[in-house]
Amino acid sequence: MDRKFPKSERLxxxxxxxxxxxxxxxxxxxxxxxxxxxVISGETNQVLISVSxxxxxxxxxxxxxKRRIREAYRHHKHMLLVEDGGSIKRIGLIYVSxxxxxxxxxxxxxxxxxxxxTTL
RNA sequence: CGUGCAAGCCGACCUGUCGCUGUCCUACUGGGAGAGAGGAAAGUCCGGGCAACGCAGAGCGCCAUACUUCCUAACGGGAAGGGGUCAUUUUGGAAACGGAAUGACCACAGAUAGUGCCACAGAAAAUAAACCGCCCGUGUCCCUCUUGAAGGUUCGGGUAAGGGUGAAAUGGUGGGGUAAGAGCCCACCGUCCUAAUGGUGACAUUGGGAGCAGGGUAAACCUUAUGGGUUGAAAGAUCAAAUAGGCUCCGGGUUAAGGGUUGCUCGCCCGAUCCCAAAGGGAAACCGGAGUGGGUAGAUCGAUGGAUCCAUCCCGUGAGGGAUGGGCUAGAUAAAUGACAGGUAGUGCCGCCAUAGGACUCCGUCCGUCAGCGGCAAGACAGAACCCGGCUUAUAGGCUUGCACUUUUU
RNA sequence: GGUCCGUUCGUCUAGGGGUUAGGACGUAUCCCUUUCACGGAUAAAACACGGGUUCGAUUCCCGUACGGACUA
Numbered sequence: 001m002d003r004k005f006p007k008s009e010r011l012x013x014x015x016x017x018x019x020x021x022x023x024x025x026x027x028x029x030x031x032x033x034x035x036x037x038x039v040i041s042g043e044t045n046q047v048l049i050s051v052s053x054x055x056x057x058x059x060x061x062x063x064x065x066k067r068r069i070r071e072a073y074r075h076h077k078h079m080l081l082v083e084d085g086g087s088i089k090r091i092g093l094i095y096v097s098x099x100x101x102x103x104x105x106x107x108x109x110x111x112x113x114x115x116x117x118t119t120l
Numbered sequence: 121c122g123u124g125c126a127a128g129c130c131g132a133c134c135u136g137u138c139g140c141u142g143u144c145c146u147a148c149u150g151g152g153a154g155a156g157a158g159g160a161a162a163g164u165c166c167g168g169g170c171a172a173c174g175c176a177g178a179g180c181g182c183c184a185u186a187c188u189u190c191c192u193a194a195c196g197g198g199a200a201g202g203g204g205u206c207a208u209u210u211u212g213g214a215a216a217c218g219g220a221a222u223g224a225c226c227a228c229a230g231a232u233a234g235u236g237c238c239a240c241a242g243a244a245a246a247u248a249a250a251c252c253g254c255c256c257g258u259g260u261c262c263c264u265c266u267u268g269a270a271g272g273u274u275c276g277g278g279u280a281a282g283g284g285u286g287a288a289a290u291g292g293u294g295g296g297g298u299a300a301g302a303g304c305c306c307a308c309c310g311u312c313c314u315a316a317u318g319g320u321g322a323c324a325u326u327g328g329g330a331g332c333a334g335g336g337u338a339a340a341c342c343u344u345a346u347g348g349g350u351u352g353a354a355a356g357a358u359c360a361a362a363u364a365g366g367c368u369c370c371g372g373g374u375u376a377a378g379g380g381u382u383g384c385u386c387g388c389c390c391g392a393u394c395c396c397a398a399a400g401g402g403a404a405a406c407c408g409g410a411g412u413g414g415g416u417a418g419a420u421c422g423a424u425g426g427a428u429c430c431a432u433c434c435c436g437u438g439a440g441g442g443a444u445g446g447g448c449u450a451g452a453u454a455a456a457u458g459a460c461a462g463g464u465a466g467u468g469c470c471g472c473c474a475u476a477g478g479a480c481u482c483c484g485u486c487c488g489u490c491a492g493c494g495g496c497a498a499g500a501c502a503g504a505a506c507c508c509g510g511c512u513u514a515u516a517g518g519c520u521u522g523c524a525c526u527u528u529u530u
Numbered sequence: 531g532g533u534c535c536g537u538u539c540g541u542c543u544a545g546g547g548g549u550u551a552g553g554a555c556g557u558a559u560c561c562c563u564u565u566c567a568c569g570g571a572u573a574a575a576a577c578a579c580g581g582g583u584u585c586g587a588u589u590c591c592c593g594u595a596c597g598g599a600c601u602a
Contacts, residue, residue: 003138012454015417048454059162059503064458067140071459074139103459 005074011048011090020048020090029113031097036117037090045080047073048092055098065095068103072110079114089117 011017024037049069051062073093080089093113 005139007140010454013418014454017454050454060501063503067458071139075459 003074005070005077009044009046009077011046011092016046016090017048020092024090024092027116028096029109029116031095031099031101032109032113033094033096034113034117035092035094039088039090045077045088046090047077048090049073049095050092051095055096056100061100065100065106068101068106069093069095069110071103072107075107076111076114079111080118091117 011020020035020037024035026033026035028034049066051065051069053062056062056065093110
């Protein structure tokens with residue numbers, strides 16, 4: 001199973017990020033706000049992870065949460081694989097809680113989110 | 121051995137699986153090797169490097185600093201020293217006050233350049249000033265045979281000793297002196313001026329002189345001296361796609377585009393620049409192609425080898441400087457250095473076992489400890505963002521050294 | 531990353547060396563009313579924290595904590 005998470009699967013272009021925030025749809029699934037945008041052109045799913053400075057003041061905590069989210073996505077991204085010609089998506093995962101969540105919980109929530117995304 | 125204080129140092133380690141960011145090798149989109157957060161990376165409080173822009177010279181303004189000497193690339197940082205304040209001990213003295221030792225602290229230039237402010241209380245708060253008091257004189261009252269003493273009181277004056285107020289009241293203590301008092305005079309202390317000596321200097325010591333100038337506040341304005349051009353790496357430099365548009369060249373090209381009327385269509389109306397005398401041609405507009413400059417997305421550099429680290433020696437009281445040898449190991453950019461599992465060591469608590477010892481109601485019970493085993497818990501503060509030198513703040517636990525104290529044993 | 535500002539009753543704010551720290555809304559009690567509302571009276575309630583300067587600090591200075599704005 002492919003568990004790599006190279007740069008091409010991360011959303012890093014300033015322009016595409018702006019487009020994502022301007023045009024996307026969104027839903028909440030605590031502790032995440034999920035925004036996504038189906039696109040026609042593109043090679044693979046791209047994901048953006050954001051943890052607000054307003055919610056978590058210390059850089060250490062923000063880094064920790066981002067690492068846990070990244071790890072969870074890396075282990076579950078196969079659920080999003082396009083098999084029947086579904087659309088490629090750009091996804092933004094925005095952490096809105098002020099608490100530090102354990103990895104196991106984040107893992108469960110993220111699996112739910114990915115399942116929901118495949119049905120959309 | 122324990123506790124406390126001070127200084128310095130460390131900031132648990134190992135393995136496996138799956139990953140992330142650079143580097144190198146091999147290879148062709150795979151594989152391998154090796155590297156990958158801190159003492160504060162933090163706060164952004166100072167200083168410097170670096171970069172762009174600006175810049176004749178001088179003044180004003182603004183900001184910062186403020187005992188001295190030194191260190192340093194520089195600093196508001198540091199070192200050494202000076203002075204002061206406070207506390208303790210001791211000592212001299214009648215006292216005021218002074219000397220010595222130890223410790224702590226000090227943003228420590230100027231209040232005699234000027235301006236402002238000093239609530240309440242108090243007579244008065246800064247050119248001095250008389251509320252009570254003290255003293256003198258004068259008038260008057262009382263008493264008295266009279267003069268007139270003592271006392272009360274009005275007015276005028278002297279007096280800063282005493283009282284009282286206050287954070288602060290115009291040198292202090294003692295003596296002389298006086299109507300009462302007062303540096304009015306004297307001794308000592310303090311202050312100011314001045315000279316000599318010592319010290320690079322802050323300053324110190326000693327001598328001489330002056331009865332004594334004078335409140336606090338500059339973290340109030342200010343004065344003096346010194347320093348500061350402005351903006352920050354998202355600075356700045358290089359390369360540069362697509363699309364649109366600019367310029368140049370080549371080719372085509374004189375066709376009408378457009379506007380009004382109308383719900384819409386047809387129709388109708390308006391409407392065509394310049395040059396050559398004209399037919400016509402040329403230029404411009406327009407269309408197509410090629411080239412080119414700027415420059416957006418993006419990429420690269422800036423950007424990680426440096427006022428560098430370690431060891432030894434030399435110079436210096438010290439901060440630090442020099443020489444020699446050796447080492448180098450994050451470089452990301454919507455931003456890497458992780459997730460999960462297991463183990464080891466140390467710490468704390470609990471239990472078990474064993475035991476030096478102590479207490480008692482001495483077959484026994486309790487306290488307590490070196491070592492061992494098992495279980496549980498915690499593992500701090502905190503994440504590079506161009507780079508350095510400092511400062512400040514946060515920090516579980518551990519180690520080393522020094523000092524002080526307590527207990528036990530000898 | 532860089533620059534600048536703020537913190538005062540429960541809330542919004544005034545005050546910039548000496549105040550009983552003022553006002554509005556809210557809260558509590560009393561009066562008015564048959565009752566409620568309105569109105570009236572009274573009361574409680576605050577200078578973010580730690581140092582320093584000063585006789586005296588909410589105010590001035592330094593540090594810390596927290597909050598906010600601008601810049602791209």
